Amino acid sequence: MVAFVACCLHISVQMCLSNLSPNTLGRFCILLGILSFFGSCSEDPEIQSYSITPEYDGPVIVWKLPDHWGENPELSGPLAGSFHVKTDSGPKGRIGVMPFREAVSSLEITNMFGMELGYQGFNQESLNQVLQVKKIEGKNFDWIRLTERVQSENPNTALLAILRNDQDTWLFPFIADAQLINAEMESFTNFLGSIIARAGKKEIRAVVPALPPPPVPTASGNPTWETPKHWLPGKASSMRVGSFLVQDGNGMELDFSITTFPGDVGGLLPNINRWLGQVNLPEVNLNSQSKYVSEIIIDEKSAQLLIAENEEKSVYGALYFGPSQSWFFKLIGDSELARVEKENFLTLLSTVCFHDH
Amino acid sequence: MCANSRKNKSPFSLGVRKKAFPWLVPLSSVRLTLVLLSLSMVLIFVATLEQVRIGIRGAQAEYFESFFGIWYYPTEFWGGSFLNFIPLPIPGGYLLGGLLILNLIAAFITRFQMTYKKMGIQIIHLGIILLLIGQMVTQAIQVESRMQINKGETSNYLERFHGVELVFTDITDASESKVVAIPEEMLEVGRTLNTPKFPLKVRVKSFGPNCNFDLKESGENRGNITAGVDRGVGVSSNLSITPIEEDFSAEGVNFSYAVFELLDKSESLGTWTAVAHPAGNSRWESIHPKLAGLSFQPIRYDGRLWGMELRAKREYLPFSIELLGIENEFYQGTDIPHNFESHINLNLESGQKRKALVYMNTPLRHAGKTFYQYQMNKAADYSVFQVIRNPSWLVPYIACILVSIGLLWQFSFHLISFLRKQAKAAPAV
Numbered sequence: 001m002v003a004f005v006a007c008c009l010h011i012s013v014q015m016c017l018s019n020l021s022p023n024t025l026g027r028f029c030i031l032l033g034i035l036s037f038f039g040s041c042s043e044d045p046e047i048q049s050y051s052i053t054p055e056y057d058g059p060v061i062v063w064k065l066p067d068h069w070g071e072n073p074e075l076s077g078p079l080a081g082s083f084h085v086k087t088d089s090g091p092k093g094r095i096g097v098m099p100f101r102e103a104v105s106s107l108e109i110t111n112m113f114g115m116e117l118g119y120q121g122f123n124q125e126s127l128n129q130v131l132q133v134k135k136i137e138g139k140n141f142d143w144i145r146l147t148e149r150v151q152s153e154n155p156n157t158a159l160l161a162i163l164r165n166d167q168d169t170w171l172f173p174f175i176a177d178a179q180l181i182n183a184e185m186e187s188f189t190n191f192l193g194s195i196i197a198r199a200g201k202k203e204i205r206a207v208v209p210a211l212p213p214p215p216v217p218t219a220s221g222n223p224t225w226e227t228p229k230h231w232l233p234g235k236a237s238s239m240r241v242g243s244f245l246v247q248d249g250n251g252m253e254l255d256f257s258i259t260t261f262p263g264d265v266g267g268l269l270p271n272i273n274r275w276l277g278q279v280n281l282p283e284v285n286l287n288s289q290s291k292y293v294s295e296i297i298i299d300e301k302s303a304q305l306l307i308a309e310n311e312e313k314s315v316y317g318a319l320y321f322g323p324s325q326s327w328f329f330k331l332i333g334d335s336e337l338a339r340v341e342k343e344n345f346l347t348l349l350s351t352v353c354f355h356d357h
Numbered sequence: 358m359c360a361n362s363r364k365n366k367s368p369f370s371l372g373v374r375k376k377a378f379p380w381l382v383p384l385s386s387v388r389l390t391l392v393l394l395s396l397s398m399v400l401i402f403v404a405t406l407e408q409v410r411i412g413i414r415g416a417q418a419e420y421f422e423s424f425f426g427i428w429y430y431p432t433e434f435w436g437g438s439f440l441n442f443i444p445l446p447i448p449g450g451y452l453l454g455g456l457l458i459l460n461l462i463a464a465f466i467t468r469f470q471m472t473y474k475k476m477g478i479q480i481i482h483l484g485i486i487l488l489l490i491g492q493m494v495t496q497a498i499q500v501e502s503r504m505q506i507n508k509g510e511t512s513n514y515l516e517r518f519h520g521v522e523l524v525f526t527d528i529t530d531a532s533e534s535k536v537v538a539i540p541e542e543m544l545e546v547g548r549t550l551n552t553p554k555f556p557l558k559v560r561v562k563s564f565g566p567n568c569n570f571d572l573k574e575s576g577e578n579r580g581n582i583t584a585g586v587d588r589g590v591g592v593s594s595n596l597s598i599t600p601i602e603e604d605f606s607a608e609g610v611n612f613s614y615a616v617f618e619l620l621d622k623s624e625s626l627g628t629w630t631a632v633a634h635p636a637g638n639s640r641w642e643s644i645h646p647k648l649a650g651l652s653f654q655p656i657r658y659d660g661r662l663w664g665m666e667l668r669a670k671r672e673y674l675p676f677s678i679e680l681l682g683i684e685n686e687f688y689q690g691t692d693i694p695h696n697f698e699s700h701i702n703l704n705l706e707s708g709q710k711r712k713a714l715v716y717m718n719t720p721l722r723h724a725g726k727t728f729y730q731y732q733m734n735k736a737a738d739y740s741v742f743q744v745i746r747n748p749s750w751l752v753p754y755i756a757c758i759l760v761s762i763g764l765l766w767q768f769s770f771h772l773i774s775f776l777r778k779q780a781k782a783a784p785a786v
Contacts, residue, residue, distance in 0.1 A: 045542035048522075049554035051535050052673055053513075056528045056653060056664060064660040081657075194660055198531055268643065286644055287569055290610060290636060295643060297738060304643055340690055 057200045059099055059168060064194035066187040069095070085176070085184055093176030093184070095191070100169040106131060106142045106162055109171055113158045118149035137193035139163055147178060157181050161192055168199035223258075223299070223327070226351035228344040231256065246333070246341055254333030254341060261328075264321050268293070271319060271328070272306050278332060279313040299354050303327075307342075314338040316345050322354075375467050385463035393457050396448050403428050403447050414519070415605030421450035422496065458489045477767025484759030491752030499747040502672060503731060505637065506680040508738035511704065513677035515744050517670040521613040521633045524668055525555050529661045540670065541566075544615055556621075556658055562628060563616040566603040570612065570632060572647060573597050586616060588627035589654040589665075594647035596630060610635040615667050619656065629654060631667035638666055676724065677704045681712075683740050685733050697733045699740040715742065 061080055065071065070091060072082040081097035100109075110122050110130070122130075127144075134143040142162035148155040159174040159181050172195075174181060174188050181188075222241050234243035234255060242258035272293060273283040284291060296305035296318055303320035316338065318329040329352070331338065331345045375382060404420040407428065411419065420426040426447045430440040461482055469479050502515035520541055527535040537555040544564040551558040563582050573579055573595040582598040583591050590596065598614050613633045619626045631651060634640045638652035653664040679702040686695040698716035703723060705711060715721045721728040721742075727750070731743035 045540040047543065047550065047552045047554075048538045048540070049536065049552065050673065051533045054528060054531065054534045056526065056534065058653065060528055060531075060662055062529050062657055062660060062662040196529060196660075196662075267645070285569075286571070287610070287612060289644070290640075291608075293643070294734060295640065302643070339692060342692075343687075 059200045060196065060198040061097060061099065061170065062194075062196040063097070063191060066191060069187065069191070085180060085187075087180075093174065093180050095174045095188070096172065098171040098173065100171060104169050106144065109160060109162060110144055110146070113160060113173065114146055117146050117156065117158060119146065134161070136189055139192070139195065141172075141192060154179050159188070161188075163192075163195065163197055165197060165199055168197070170195070170197045222260075223352050223354045225258075225348055225353070227348060228341075231344075246331075246337065248337050248340075252334035252337040254331055254337055256331045256345070257328075259328045259330075261326050264326050268304055268319060268321070272304075272308075272317075275306060275315050275317055275330065275332075276308055279308055279310045279315045281308055281310050296349065298349055298352050301354070305349075309335055309338070311335065316342060318349050327354075371468075371470055378463075378466055381463040381467050384459055385467045386460075387464075389456075389460050390464070393453055393460060397453050397457075400447060400450065400453060406431065412604070412606035412609060418605070420447060423449035424452050425449045454489055454493060458486060458493075461486045461489070474770060477763045477765075477770060480763030480766060481760050482763075484756045484763060487759060488753060488756035491749050491756060494749040494752065495747055498749065499745065500672075502744045502746075504678065504728065504742045504744055506678060506701075506740055506742075508680050508683060508740075511677045511679040511702075513674050515672045515674065516637075516668075517672075520670045521667055522670045523559070523615055523617065523631065524666050526664045526666075527661050528664055538671070541613065544617075549620070555663075556661075557626065557656075558620040558622075560618040560620060561615065562618055564614070565600040566613050567601050567611040568614045568632065569599045569601055570614075571597045571599075572645060582614075583616060583630050586628050586630045588656075589629040590648060590650040591616075591628075591630035593650070594645070596632075596648070598630065598632070613667060621658070626656070626658075629665060631665060633667040633669065635669075638668055674724070674726075675706045678702070678728070678742075679704060680740055683733055683738070697730050697740075699730060699733070699742070 063081065065083060068086050069083050070086050072084055072094075080099050083095040084091035085093045085095075107122060107124060107127050110127055111119075114122055130144050130146065132143040134141045140163075142160075142164070144158075144160040144162070146158045146160070148157065154177045157176065157178045161172040161174075163170040163172070172192060174184070176184075225242070227242075227244060231244040231246050234240075234245040234257070240257050241260055242256075244256040246254035246256060269284075269286065269289060272289060276283060276292070281292075292306050292308045294305050294307075296303050298318060298320055301320055301322070303318050306315065306317040306319065308315050312335055313333065314335040315330060315332040317331070318327075320327040329349060331341065400420060403426075404416045407419065408416040426449050428445045428447045430443065430445065431437050432441045434440075465479065465482055465486070469475060469482070471479070500517075502517050504512055504515050506512045522538040522540050523544060524539075525537045535554070537552060539550055539559065541564065543550060544561050546561055546563060549558050549560045562585065568582075575595060577595065578584075579586070579591075579595060579597045580599065582600065583596055586592060586596075598616075600614075603609075603611055612635065614630065615632075616628060616630045618628045631654065632648075634644075634651070641651045642649035652666055654666065656663050656665060680699060681702055682700040684696070684698045684700075686697075687693060688695050694717075696717060698714055701713050701715060701721070703711040703713055703721070713721050715728055715730050717730050720730070725746055725748060727745045727747075728742040729745070730740070732741035733739070
């Protein structure tokens with residue numbers, strides 16, 4: 001735009017030098033002004049602010065810290081927040097924010113902390129003896145105070161405040177010596193009063209303590225799928241949950257396999273690079289993997305779809321990294337036949353059911 | 358009074374117009390027209406060559422949306438190894454287009470005769486002027502965006518194809534979220550930004566339109582760009598960023614990045630890094646679980662929870678579109694698309710719903726925007742619309758109608774004159 005105006009000015013100057021009257025020059029400038037207007041219709045950047053319908057579907061937890069509390073920068077494990085009390089002798093105590101799924105009971109939580117403090121283990125009856133319900137700013141907290149089972153004037157203490165919503169549980173542990181906890185009781189109560197906790201559609205990321213890991217699928221727990229009728233049983237292997245062979249009348253072949261492994265087997269990138277190597281395509285990195293990989297939904301789960309076509313050989317694959325198992329669906333072979341069977345492959349993926357929900 | 362004298366006295370006569378606008382006479386030169394058209398051909402030739410090197414968007418920005426562009430003689434051409442170092446200025450689209458409009462208007466005023474006989478030519482040129490002006494207006498105000506919707510879901514915002522924004526969203530309230538968006542044009546290194554709508558100041562430490570990124574091992578050096586990052590995903594993933602040139606090619610994907618510090622008055626709360634995924638920040642999780650947080654980096658301040666992200670510029674709409682279903686058809690045995698179509702519900706501002714079918718070359722038009730079927734992924738069950746806002750979209754149609762009328766008029770006039778002459782010349786039987 002600046003260049004365009006400069007051009008217009010340049011022409012105007014030339015007109016001036018041609019002994020034109022000011023009136024004539026004025027008309028010329030008006031004409032140029034109208035034309036240059038169109039080039040100047042751009043918006044100046046500015047900070048925008050507006051309100052929208054909430055889009056964030058994760059859990060929300062907000063608090064107001066007392067002035068003399070500090071935030072611990074490193075969060076570890078299931079902690080969503082971690083704080084300390086500032087004292088003249090340095091930071092003391094540890095206050096945490098821990099999100100849990102609904103399934104976690106006060107008994108499980110109490111046992112988790114009780115073991116650390118020398119308790120043998122609570123049952124519902126013994127828990128009821130230490131459990132109170134405290135109402136703070138309209139919210140009901142399960143209130144459990146555990147003191148270390150040692151002879152001490154100032155024993156270590158865990159004050160556990162548990163907030164339950166419809167779909168989630170929030171634990172606020174305050175771990176310090178008894179004196180500090182007593183001194184900070186008002187601040188801790190104000191802190192709990194400031195809490196806004198809301199569950200989201202997304203599962204809370206923190207893990208449930210002491211729950212057994214998900215079982216490894218057995219033969220009976222394998223997924224099911226619908227195979228195109230013209231696909232033939234393929235080579236058997238202990239690694240394969242499913243194996244099929246696709247042939248046309250011209251000698252072209254495709255091999256389809258379903259395999260599963262514990263863990264993520266190196267994750268997405270190494271696996272797609274391994275598959276790309278099998279069809280003689282160069283490896284990709286995090287930036288360029290989107291050339292071949294896109295998202296796909298398999299049985300309501302987010303998985304990754306690989307479409308890699310080379311001149312002679314192609315590979316189509318889907319990779320689903322579950323909580324404890326990884327599942328790989330791979331169709332590999334002659335490119336020409338692969339293109340024909342692509343739709344069947346995608347249809348098969350849409351019929352996969354893991355039978356876990 | 359003779360006919361010539363009467364003609365000269367008319368306020369619209371050629372003589373009067375030339376006298377009134379003598380300064381337009383040199384601009385109305387046919388030679389100038391020819392020179393400009395020749396230069397336009399050179400421009401198109403050069404830009405087409407350059408498109409191979411820098412992509413359509415690059416060529417468009419360099420040569421058509423500029424006053425002039427610099428071209429280096431290709432090394433592949435004869436003598437290229439010797440001539441390649443010489444920078445050749447090429448007149449740009451704005452310059453040639455602007456001058457062509459001036460030239461046409463000047464000719465219209467000082468050379469064209471306002472007679473019925475010549476009216477066709479005048480209408481044709483009026484149509485061409487309109488076409489050129491319409492293109493300039495389109496260039497200035499047209500906005501292209503995309504809208505991606507998953508099947509069964511509803512979307513009420515558009516994302517720009519190019520350009521990002523650093524966004525802070527207050528998600529504390531369950532009923533509504535407050536958004537503060539800083540456009541990339543304001544993310545100048547060293548600049549401190551503040552607005553009454555956001556309680557903290559934002560100091561920009563680094564920003565770039567594209568980068569390579571890598572997750573370093575714990576304790577490994579992250580490099581200069583993210584060395585000072587001490588909060589958020591940049592720390593938890595030990596994210597290293599290497600700036601690279603923006604990719605203008607059609608297949609190019611650009612990962613914009615920003616490193617910024619948040620200040621409570623003058624006290625630093627820490628330095629974060631944010632990277633925008635070109636396909637949407639929800640894709641980060643699939644690239645690496647440690648990067649999932651790039652779609653939402655939380656910061657709590659004064660009892661409010663804010664989420665931070667760098668994302669494609671968005672425009673929220675007063676209406677929304679729900680994707681009911683998608684269909685894609687390919688020519689048998691090929692990957693060549695035959696038809697893509699999206700079945701949608703248009704949820705209007707008034708609360709009413711309207712069903713519509715959007716498919717190739719049959720867009721949905723609503724509220725000054727046109728939604729074209731753009732991409733589709735049946736496997737992942739989503740559809741993407743290209744959304745164009747162009748208030749001057751009718752101008753080219755009007756211009757073409759004017760040119761057609763002009764041509765029809767001019768040829769009809771000559772045809773009728775010719776037929777009359779023929780009729781007169783024909784011997785009486």
